[in-house]
Amino acid sequence: MGNLISTFLPADLFDRISNCVGEQAKYVWGLEKNLRILETELHKLTRARADLKTRVEVEQQRPRTRRTNQVAGWLEDVQNLETEFAELERVRAQEMDRLCLGGLCSKNFVLSYNYGTKVVELTDRVINLKKDGEKIEVVVEKAPDGAAIELPLDHTVVGQELLLGQVWRCITDQEKNRGIIGLYGIGGVGKTTLLKQVNNNFCHQQHNFDVVIWAAVSTLQDDIGKRIGFSEDRNWKEKSLQDKAVDIASILSGKKFVLLLDDIWEPIDLTQLGVPLQNLNDGSKIVLTTRSAGVCDQMDAEKVEVSSLAHDEAWKLFQEMIERSTLDSHTSIPGLAETLARECGGLPLALKTVGRAMKSQRKVGDWKRAIHKMTTSASKFSGMKEEVFSRLKFSYDSLSTDELRSCLLYCCLYPEDYEIPKRQLIDYWISEGFACDFDDGCDFIDDLLHACLLEEEGDDHVKTHDMIREMSLWIACTVDKEEQNFLVRAGVELTEAPKVEEWEGAKRVSLMENKIESLSEIPTCPRLVTLLLDENRIEEITDGFFQSMSSLRVLSLRGNFPLSTLPSGISGLVSLHHLDLSSTHITGLPQELKALEKLRYLNLDYTEYLSIIPHQLISGFSKLEELRLFASGRWGVIEEEEGNVLCDDAEPLMKELLGLKHLNVLSWSFRSSLAVQKFLKYPKLVSITQSVWVECGMYTRPPFNVLHLAYMENLQELRLSQSDLEEMKIDSTEEVKKLFQSGFRSLDTVDLFYCQKAKDLTWLVFVQNLKELRIVYCEYVEEIIGADKLRDISEIVGSEHNVFAELEFLSLWGGINLKSVYPNPLPFPKLKKIQVLHCRQLKKLPLNSSSAKLRRAVIEGTKKWWEELQWEDQATQNAFSSGAVLTEFPFY
Numbered sequence: 001m002g003n004l005i006s007t008f009l010p011a012d013l014f015d016r017i018s019n020c021v022g023e024q025a026k027y028v029w030g031l032e033k034n035l036r037i038l039e040t041e042l043h044k045l046t047r048a049r050a051d052l053k054t055r056v057e058v059e060q061q062r063p064r065t066r067r068t069n070q071v072a073g074w075l076e077d078v079q080n081l082e083t084e085f086a087e088l089e090r091v092r093a094q095e096m097d098r099l100c101l102g103g104l105c106s107k108n109f110v111l112s113y114n115y116g117t118k119v120v121e122l123t124d125r126v127i128n129l130k131k132d133g134e135k136i137e138v139v140v141e142k143a144p145d146g147a148a149i150e151l152p153l154d155h156t157v158v159g160q161e162l163l164l165g166q167v168w169r170c171i172t173d174q175e176k177n178r179g180i181i182g183l184y185g186i187g188g189v190g191k192t193t194l195l196k197q198v199n200n201n202f203c204h205q206q207h208n209f210d211v212v213i214w215a216a217v218s219t220l221q222d223d224i225g226k227r228i229g230f231s232e233d234r235n236w237k238e239k240s241l242q243d244k245a246v247d248i249a250s251i252l253s254g255k256k257f258v259l260l261l262d263d264i265w266e267p268i269d270l271t272q273l274g275v276p277l278q279n280l281n282d283g284s285k286i287v288l289t290t291r292s293a294g295v296c297d298q299m300d301a302e303k304v305e306v307s308s309l310a311h312d313e314a315w316k317l318f319q320e321m322i323e324r325s326t327l328d329s330h331t332s333i334p335g336l337a338e339t340l341a342r343e344c345g346g347l348p349l350a351l352k353t354v355g356r357a358m359k360s361q362r363k364v365g366d367w368k369r370a371i372h373k374m375t376t377s378a379s380k381f382s383g384m385k386e387e388v389f390s391r392l393k394f395s396y397d398s399l400s401t402d403e404l405r406s407c408l409l410y411c412c413l414y415p416e417d418y419e420i421p422k423r424q425l426i427d428y429w430i431s432e433g434f435a436c437d438f439d440d441g442c443d444f445i446d447d448l449l450h451a452c453l454l455e456e457e458g459d460d461h462v463k464t465h466d467m468i469r470e471m472s473l474w475i476a477c478t479v480d481k482e483e484q485n486f487l488v489r490a491g492v493e494l495t496e497a498p499k500v501e502e503w504e505g506a507k508r509v510s511l512m513e514n515k516i517e518s519l520s521e522i523p524t525c526p527r528l529v530t531l532l533l534d535e536n537r538i539e540e541i542t543d544g545f546f547q548s549m550s551s552l553r554v555l556s557l558r559g560n561f562p563l564s565t566l567p568s569g570i571s572g573l574v575s576l577h578h579l580d581l582s583s584t585h586i587t588g589l590p591q592e593l594k595a596l597e598k599l600r601y602l603n604l605d606y607t608e609y610l611s612i613i614p615h616q617l618i619s620g621f622s623k624l625e626e627l628r629l630f631a632s633g634r635w636g637v638i639e640e641e642e643g644n645v646l647c648d649d650a651e652p653l654m655k656e657l658l659g660l661k662h663l664n665v666l667s668w669s670f671r672s673s674l675a676v677q678k679f680l681k682y683p684k685l686v687s688i689t690q691s692v693w694v695e696c697g698m699y700t701r702p703p704f705n706v707l708h709l710a711y712m713e714n715l716q717e718l719r720l721s722q723s724d725l726e727e728m729k730i731d732s733t734e735e736v737k738k739l740f741q742s743g744f745r746s747l748d749t750v751d752l753f754y755c756q757k758a759k760d761l762t763w764l765v766f767v768q769n770l771k772e773l774r775i776v777y778c779e780y781v782e783e784i785i786g787a788d789k790l791r792d793i794s795e796i797v798g799s800e801h802n803v804f805a806e807l808e809f810l811s812l813w814g815g816i817n818l819k820s821v822y823p824n825p826l827p828f829p830k831l832k833k834i835q836v837l838h839c840r841q842l843k844k845l846p847l848n849s850s851s852a853k854l855r856r857a858v859i860e861g862t863k864k865w866w867e868e869l870q871w872e873d874q875a876t877q878n879a880f881s882s883g884a885v886l887t888e889f890p891f892y
Helices: 002-008 011-020 023-029 031-059 069-090 092-098 109-134 161-172 191-204 217-227 241-252 277-282 293-298 311-321 333-342 348-357 364-376 384-397 402-413 422-432 438-450 466-479 568-572 591-595 648-657 673-679 683-688 733-742 762-766 787-797 863-868 874-881
Strands: 065-067 140-142 180-184 211-216 257-264 285-290 302-305 455-457 461-463 486-488 508-510 530-532 554-556 578-580 601-603 626-628 665-670 689-694 717-721 749-753 772-776 809-813 833-837 858-862 884-887
Touching: 023 031, 023 109, 031 069, 031 092, 031 109, 065 191, 069 092, 069 109, 092 109, 161 180, 161 191, 161 285, 161 302, 180 191, 180 293, 191 211, 191 257, 191 285, 211 217, 217 241, 217 257, 285 293, 293 302, 293 438, 311 333, 311 348, 333 348, 333 364, 348 364, 348 384, 384 466, 402 422, 402 438, 402 466, 402 486, 402 508, 402 530, 422 438, 422 461, 422 554, 422 578, 438 461, 466 486, 568 591, 648 673, 665 673, 665 683, 683 689, 733 787, 762 787, 858 863, 863 884
Parallel strands: 180 285, 180 302, 211 257, 257 285, 486 508, 508 530, 530 554, 554 578, 578 601, 601 626, 626 665, 665 689, 689 717, 717 749, 749 772, 772 809, 809 833, 833 858, 858 884
Antiparallel strands: 065 140, 455 461
């Protein structure tokens, strides 16, 4: 019979079918049936849960009762099983597609078997849990008398269930004693509602606390006294703070208490008010809410952030505020309502305010107008100023200085949801005069983060919550218009600049991220201090455009690629401190820039066509602190003429920079190995250089030796492009030791594009703080870290290299000969993402089941490459499969 089958089936297919035969195969060929059984049993379990909940609700009608721990635990177990089922259901279609031969076999037997066993095991657990539920007889118990007083709740915030559970565990977990718990977040995010839910939990959940006290900061002693029995003493209210503190301490010292404090703005000395903090060691708790993470730190509280709702949760809350008949009144309204809800940025207070205003609006036009109002000027929306912005403004008003308030308002110049580079923002603040220096600016960012008025995006960026941005615009454009007067049209797809009438009196203007092609009119704005024109399509600026902007300090034209020349009228910007021309097609700097004597920041990064800088122009900027020339002049034809400091490998410019005594930040581009050698002759320039682009050209002599840059002590970013790289040779034991000790000590980003010759990049072992590594179409590279060279290095410095210990991002594109990243598995404790494209020979990554254990890294690639990948073991494959992002075709 076997011979008959093998006659009709290909040999490899016959072998796959044969492998399926046996006890384990039932998990594969029975998968569809097993899934139906699981669904049936889960439906039975959910019906049993509904019945139990009904019993509980009926019996909880009796006063001072609550559900038992057994019931609460059983209900939680049901929810957990539903979550597990949802995960199985999420990949169900994919798993069924993997089956072949009518479900008798699988294209990947191991994966199908693993999935099938999970289905059967989950079914058994569902059946057993249903049986456990049937054994529950007592569903409620008597709650302790007087432990807490239930507080009225206006609305339970959708999406806070998990957070409530987290806070409740922090309070009731006696093994992990957290004495003070701080709930922090921006105004209107639901902190008070959450704290009330915590309070009410004590009325319905089992606990071992004697008394739960809700207290307002302004009446803290009286609120505590009332809860512990002093309210009946007529003389008690007349006592001094010290006497009240003694009385409170005498009672609370003998109790296990929970103190709930809402809306704390500054640290409180609770001991002075009579709260016995020593009781926290015995399990008493204090839970507070605040808008300041700094208050949590100062009160030594464990911080729990109350964040804005995710969109799905926000949409659920918004729907609860709208009448069902309204949503059903027109087919377009649900979509418009969801768009409007999204504009609230997940802030519960805003969702409720907008929801109440739109509760009964059944005309499509009304919804469209509401969306337009929210996107153009949210302050005009009914109730926003009174109910939302006025509450958020408390946080703004509470900032410690006018400078800090100005720094916050400055952030609203950026488009909605924009990730703002910290370095750029601080440079603007310095030029405006808000911050004295970079460290001062970092402190301001920390203050705004602690006040929950800024949000951190990674290590190097921040952003403002949509409602904080709208509140800031309201202040800058309306409330404090006389002083601030912002004109902000950022990210709204303008094709023309606003009419000159709108510019009058403006102090700060942002037209970022639009489609403006020319600036042909001449505005009158003598008060203008900041003008942001980034990322438009500006090709032409009329000569008189800047003539009435003598107060301008910050000008950014970044990202206007069509812009090739600057108007001579730019000489009128005599107060300019900050000029950003990066990512433009500027071909030369005009002599008129000499008038900008106060300039302290000049950004020419990615001015790839720049070919002329006049003699003594840059050296005339005597106050210049920062000059950026990264990827500058790549495609420009350098005119070897007298008076152009970019000729002769830009050595004339190097010499000019030596005379700038305030210059402390530099980025640079090299077009030859000889240019690098010239630059290294100037220690001052070497010491302040943070970013370097090297593009020596392929097939040039001599090849570029990367180790020449090893001792640039402040070099943070290195990009090597279209260059022949010299093979690293280990000639000196002492040099290897020196490189390990002090080489590349600040370098954290390395990019290699189209580099040739070198078959390995073993020099990267000396870059011990490397965070980001991109290797793109370096076709000769076979090993990133060469095994033989690594062995030689290990003999000199030992085997403990900590290679890639700081690496967060690894991108490998077009490595047609790349076979290895590293000879052995690495811990990768900080790895976030690996991206692989067109590296057909790379069959194994340096990973094992312990790699990237603290945060499972995302691996991006094609499905074909992933299927051919070899793993250290099955545990490693399982660990990284959940984070894989795979595509049928290469991503670009």
